Amino acid sequence: MGQNHKKSGGVTIVDIAREIGVSHATVSRVLNGHEGVKPATRQRVLDAVERLGYVANLQARRLAGGRSHVIGLIVSGLTNGYTNQLLEGIEIAVSETDYDLLLYSSISRTRRRLHESSYVDRLINGLADGLLIISPFFPEAYIERLEQHNFPYVLVDHSDQRGNRPVIYATNHQGALEATEYLIQLGHRRIGFITGWQLHPSTSERLEGYKAALAAHGLVFDAALVRQGDFLYEGGYRAGLELLTLPDAPTAIFASSDDMAIGVMDAARQLNLRIPDDISIVGFDDIHQASLVYPKLTTVSQSLSQMGAAALNMLVDYIENPQSPRRQHAVATRLVIRDSCQPPAPSYPPSRQVAVHEPAKEHNM
Amino acid sequence: MGQNHKKSGGVTIVDIAREIGVSHATVSRVLNGHEGVKPATRQRVLDAVERLGYVANLQARRLAGGRSHVIGLIVSGLTNGYTNQLLEGIEIAVSETDYDLLLYSSISRTRRRLHESSYVDRLINGLADGLLIISPFFPEAYIERLEQHNFPYVLVDHSDQRGNRPVIYATNHQGALEATEYLIQLGHRRIGFITGWQLHPSTSERLEGYKAALAAHGLVFDAALVRQGDFLYEGGYRAGLELLTLPDAPTAIFASSDDMAIGVMDAARQLNLRIPDDISIVGFDDIHQASLVYPKLTTVSQSLSQMGAAALNMLVDYIENPQSPRRQHAVATRLVIRDSCQPPAPSYPPSRQVAVHEPAKEHNM
DNA sequence: CTGAAAGCGCTAACAT
DNA sequence: ATGTTAGCGCTTTCAG
Numbered sequence: 001m002g003q004n005h006k007k008s009g010g011v012t013i014v015d016i017a018r019e020i021g022v023s024h025a026t027v028s029r030v031l032n033g034h035e036g037v038k039p040a041t042r043q044r045v046l047d048a049v050e051r052l053g054y055v056a057n058l059q060a061r062r063l064a065g066g067r068s069h070v071i072g073l074i075v076s077g078l079t080n081g082y083t084n085q086l087l088e089g090i091e092i093a094v095s096e097t098d099y100d101l102l103l104y105s106s107i108s109r110t111r112r113r114l115h116e117s118s119y120v121d122r123l124i125n126g127l128a129d130g131l132l133i134i135s136p137f138f139p140e141a142y143i144e145r146l147e148q149h150n151f152p153y154v155l156v157d158h159s160d161q162r163g164n165r166p167v168i169y170a171t172n173h174q175g176a177l178e179a180t181e182y183l184i185q186l187g188h189r190r191i192g193f194i195t196g197w198q199l200h201p202s203t204s205e206r207l208e209g210y211k212a213a214l215a216a217h218g219l220v221f222d223a224a225l226v227r228q229g230d231f232l233y234e235g236g237y238r239a240g241l242e243l244l245t246l247p248d249a250p251t252a253i254f255a256s257s258d259d260m261a262i263g264v265m266d267a268a269r270q271l272n273l274r275i276p277d278d279i280s281i282v283g284f285d286d287i288h289q290a291s292l293v294y295p296k297l298t299t300v301s302q303s304l305s306q307m308g309a310a311a312l313n314m315l316v317d318y319i320e321n322p323q324s325p326r327r328q329h330a331v332a333t334r335l336v337i338r339d340s341c342q343p344p345a346p347s348y349p350p351s352r353q354v355a356v357h358e359p360a361k362e363h364n365m
Numbered sequence: 366m367g368q369n370h371k372k373s374g375g376v377t378i379v380d381i382a383r384e385i386g387v388s389h390a391t392v393s394r395v396l397n398g399h400e401g402v403k404p405a406t407r408q409r410v411l412d413a414v415e416r417l418g419y420v421a422n423l424q425a426r427r428l429a430g431g432r433s434h435v436i437g438l439i440v441s442g443l444t445n446g447y448t449n450q451l452l453e454g455i456e457i458a459v460s461e462t463d464y465d466l467l468l469y470s471s472i473s474r475t476r477r478r479l480h481e482s483s484y485v486d487r488l489i490n491g492l493a494d495g496l497l498i499i500s501p502f503f504p505e506a507y508i509e510r511l512e513q514h515n516f517p518y519v520l521v522d523h524s525d526q527r528g529n530r531p532v533i534y535a536t537n538h539q540g541a542l543e544a545t546e547y548l549i550q551l552g553h554r555r556i557g558f559i560t561g562w563q564l565h566p567s568t569s570e571r572l573e574g575y576k577a578a579l580a581a582h583g584l585v586f587d588a589a590l591v592r593q594g595d596f597l598y599e600g601g602y603r604a605g606l607e608l609l610t611l612p613d614a615p616t617a618i619f620a621s622s623d624d625m626a627i628g629v630m631d632a633a634r635q636l637n638l639r640i641p642d643d644i645s646i647v648g649f650d651d652i653h654q655a656s657l658v659y660p661k662l663t664t665v666s667q668s669l670s671q672m673g674a675a676a677l678n679m680l681v682d683y684i685e686n687p688q689s690p691r692r693q694h695a696v697a698t699r700l701v702i703r704d705s706c707q708p709p710a711p712s713y714p715p716s717r718q719v720a721v722h723e724p725a726k727e728h729n730m
Numbered sequence: 731c732t733g734a735a736a737g738c739g740c741t742a743a744c745a746t
Numbered sequence: 747a748t749g750t751t752a753g754c755g756c757t758t759t760c761a762g
Contacts, residue, residue, distance in 0.1 A: 010490065012739055023749045028741060038747060055486040059424040059433075060739030063754045068424075103468035121420040125375065233657060266659040292598060294631040377755055388733045393757060401731055425755030428738045 011055070016048045031056070032066070062127070071315060072128035073103045074120070076136055080232055080259050081287030082304065086134060086156065089308025097316055102128060124151050130319045132156060132311055135200055152318040156311045159201045159328075166318065166326045168311045170302035172202045175333030176209025176254070177216075179282045179300050182335055183252045184217045187343040188280060192243040192250035194229040194236055194260050206256045206284065225250055229260050236260025240267030244279065251280065251344035258283035258290045258299055265293065265340075280341035296338035307331045376420070381413040396421070397431070427492070436680060437493035438468045439485070441501055445597055445624050446652030447669065451499060451521065454673025462681055467493060489516050495684045497521060497676055500565055517683040521676045524566045531683065531691045533676045535667035537567045540698030541574025541619070542581075544647045544665045547700055548617045549582045552708040553645060557608040557615035559594040559601060559625050571621050571649065590615055594625050601625025605632030609644065616709035617645035623652045623664055630658065630705075645706035661703035672696045 017024040030045040062068035094101050120142040130152035146153050159169035193210050196203035227239035255261040261283030273279045286301035382389040395410040427433035485507040495517035511518050524534035558575050561568035592604035620626040626648030638644045651666035
């Protein structure tokens with residue numbers, strides 16, 4: 001049964017109570033910082049705790065109706081810079097509280113939905129004090145249940161406003177608009193756009209921002225320049241390849257995530273296109289890598305780690321103060337201009353988007 | 366206290382026992398697949414479980430001496446392809462068992478050691494049935510405790526052989542040797558090497574493999590061509606820059622991780638060096654991105670996802686069968702040849718490395 | 731085959 | 747200020 005470790009370790013509050021001759025309730029009081037324990041007693045308890053190396057048993061603590069001091073985190077996949085960046089903020093914020101983080105990732109595509117839900121069931125049902133949910137695949141499957149149980153949770157980067165849910169999100173529309181305008185002001189007229197994962201709220205918001213900028217500058221929206229992506233590197237790579245091999249290829253591409261933008265960069269290289277000379281590229285997120293790749297990526301920063309930290313703090317507030325009013329917290333986006341964009345090659349007649357630009361193949365690479 | 370959800374949900378075994386008029390012990394038996402329950406009774410229990418939507422309370426289960434069906438996972442940071450790849454294997458393997466994964470990452474550099482240890486304490490002390498430890502920062506701080514408690518654990522990618530510990534590791538020496546030989550056979554004579562994080566066992570193993578290949582081919586080891594890295598992108602980038610701007614720069618660089626190799630690629634680009642024309646690059650790990658970047662990276666595959674899966678299965682075996690003998694499981698490495706290497710440019714006098722190649726700028730787009 | 735009863739370690743009334 | 751007493755939901759003897 002594998003329970004060989006059951007009896008071995010486990011210093012309990014009873015042990016430390018016996019050690020110094022008080023009741024275990026008193027020990028519990030001290031441990032939970034309750035009022036009304038004589039300072040001297042408190043100190044003796046603390047000493048014994050230290051001496052015996054007591055470690056709280058979260059199970060028992062939670063079961064007895066106390067808190068577990070555990071925050072559950074649900075992410076839809078770790079393999080991307082976006083999640084990592086968010087995690088960083090969350091981790092730092094959590095290290096300043098006395099909570100622990102339990103992370104559940106539903107990478108596996110099969111049974112993903114099932115997994116996410118049943119995991120949430122378990123979490124609600126005892127394990128965690130609250131839940132942080134990062135752009136989940138099928139939130140509806142269980143958010144309803146969280147609501148029923150009045151279980152503390154916060155949605156991260158999920159601006160879906162229905163139902164007054166506690167949520168942290170970025171000003172996606174505004175961010176996409178600014179980035180597109182920047183490209184337009186640089187002189188670009190044919191700007192490719194790669195969307196995010198279709199079901200994510202931010203996907204349409206960013207697309208709308210892109211369209212709005214186009215409209216504001218009297219450019220017609222060309223659906224041929226829009227490709228469906230998924231926020232991930234591969235999606236960007238594939239879409240970039242498609243866009244750049246178009247007969248009438250764009251001179252700039254705006255990808256809805258940095259991971260995708262980096263994919264576009266590699267696609268461009270594969271086609272022997274220079275960045276930014278031949279093709280300007282803008283990303284979204286400002287993940288760590290954005291400032292590391294060559295050339296450094298111009299992108300819309302949404303301060304992911306700040307979002308993560310804000311979400312965590314909001315959640316802790318809900319846990320410790322269930323009556324707190326629900327908030328929808330928007331984090332501002334901001335265009336970070338680096339080295340991946342420049343005006344389109346001047347040789348093109350601005351009025352007419354030139355025909356096929358067969359990328360020069362003369363240099364060997 | 367945030368316990369508003371305490372009473373709300375929670376269908377318990379008592380509920381379902383009452384529902385069908387049996388004792389809760391019988392329900393427990395069915396739930397745990399114990400022998401000796403009348404099939405008819407069993408079926409009624411199962412039906413009621415389904416009907417009432419019962420979800421086990423892990424806390425109570427574990428507390429009562431059963432298993433929690435939770436496996437704890439300790440990683441030292443999520444922000445790299447290496448960990449991600451490992452995680453993928455683990456996640457897939459775990460989805461085929463009836464265990465859940467709880468992930469703890471000790472990203473924050475401050476108090477890292479403290480955190481790792483105290484988390485392990487909590488995990489041992491009730492939360493998990495077993496622990497998977499991925500190249501931890503300070504394993505010694507708590508492995509001893511795991512041993513004392515006879516708590517099931519498996520070290521992943523930690524070939525430190527001291528103490529007969531259950532471990533999964535790759536044939537690092539052999540892999541590095543093969544990669545270096547490949548480069549030598551291509552005609553390279555000055556081969557740069559970037560090490561991993563200093564304290565990780567694989568770091569010295571790979572370096573030794575590199576040295577062994579050099580020696581086997583009568584090349585002298587030149588310490589000036591070795592740079593200290595850390596397995597991460599930035600370290601590779603920095604070291605790559607240093608190596609490539611050496612007066613007598615190498616014609617090939619072997620980085621101890623793909624993340625670093627990709628950093629080297631960007632460093633090369635920044636110096637206007639073409640890959641592989643001007644500089645050959647080899648990585649280690651074969652992370653997902655290795656076959657995605659342009660040009661595709663030649664690398665030493667260590668089948669990370671397979672390692673992850675193997676580790677998980679090994680751990681489950683220990684949990685369910687504590688008497689299993691401890692194993693040290695080696696996973697074979699294998700050189701995967703892609704597009705990032707070629708023979709050194711013949712035009713160069715082998716002794717002296719030429720300056721920069723300005724990539725052709727002739728095409729307009 | 732199934733029920734009764736005793737905890738697991740802890741928190742939270744309720745006493746004192 | 748501190749001790750006593752119930753449970754939390756579950757697994758596991760021990761009796762039938």
